[in-house]
């Protein structure tokens with residue numbers, strides 16, 4: 001294979017599959033990367049859909065057999081954008097074939113599968129990234145820099161909320177995400193995202209106390225097996241206290257990930273529904289005019305300027321995936337990178353498993369080291 005290109009395979013073409021396809025199409029033009037993705041092979045559950053999507057997204061080959069895609073010698077990196085229960089099987093097969101992997105979150109539906117994925121990756125020596133796109137936002141990157149530089153002093157409390165309303169309607173039909181095979185529900189569907197951001201802003205969680213809730217017990221006469229709501233008290237490894245709430249049944253909330261980080265000298269606040277800005281309060285200057293100020297992202301917040309040269313015009317959700325693709329390519333080339341590795345991803349999985357155990361046993365639980 002040419003050093004200046006990389007062969008891409010994509011599994012799944014729904015919400016995330018299209019997002020990956022757009023990112024693979026845009027990454028070279030946006031970043032001027034030396035490596036240009038070659039869209040080699042696309043897999044979907046049905047052959048006709050695979051053909052249609054391959055033509056739309058620009059992939060050369062299409063298949064209904066994802067194993068054929070992984071076996072394709074032209075495929076060097078595999079995007080896994082299929083539903084959660086497939087992640088472990090697909091990722092392990094890709095590692096065995098020596099391919100790099102870009103896998104959607106959550107890593108897996110069980111701790112054992114996530115462990116298997118991490119072990120397979122370690123054995124293969126391939127690069128693996130998880131789809132924690134929100135950490136790629138230039139606003140989050142700036143918040144990280146501010147906190148690391150001491151702008152708000154020592155972090156002593158964090159508050160994280162992730163809310164959407166796609167499960168809010170009690171009369172909505174039974175969906176895949178209502179079944180136990182998809183995982184816990186709000187914990188591994190949602191909580192993992194704010195946890196990935198928290199990891200960057202204040203580090204890992206040491207112990208948790210969690211309550212899960214199921215507002216609607218049945219849909220279309222079938223028992224709902226997952227929880228739409230999870231509320232967790234947190235104790236971080238750095239000693240800070242915290243609160244994390246995830247709710248998939250929160251009417252009116254469309255893509256809220258509200259983060260507040262409180263420190264000894266100030267506060268930083270962010271909401272994904274207004275992803276091109278964050279709020280900063282510091283105790284500097286005249287007390288009579290102190291207050292939160294809004295920082296709008298701009299070309300000074302890398303890599304914003306590679307998308308748009310004008311400040312305040314804003315990036316969108318799909319742009320975060322383009323940045324994630326670029327970070328993955330950097331990691332493949334052995335350069336410093338902001339991907340969420342399988343190692344960090346596994347630690348995030350350990351955190352949600354500890355949360356589920358806490359709910360079950362109705363007590364504080366330490367996150368496994």
Ligand SMILES: NC(=O)c1ccc[n+]([C@@H]2O[C@H](COP(=O)([O-])OP(=O)(O)OC[C@H]3O[C@@H](n4cnc5c(N)ncnc54)[C@H](O)[C@@H]3O)[C@@H](O)[C@H]2O)c1
Pocket residue numbers: 011012013014015016017043044045046064066081082083084086104105106131132133189
């Ligand atoms: N990173 C994020 O912000 C984010 C957002 C949404 C979903 N996700 C994750 O992305 C993954 C996919 O979610 P989605 O919302 O795109 O789902 P989706 O239902 O929109 O798409 C899944 C696609 O996978 C296809 N598929 C199913 N089985 C397959 C198989 N055996 N081979 C090939 N294709 C198969 C389906 O036909 C469908 O087109 C999930 O793990 C989800 O948690 C991540």
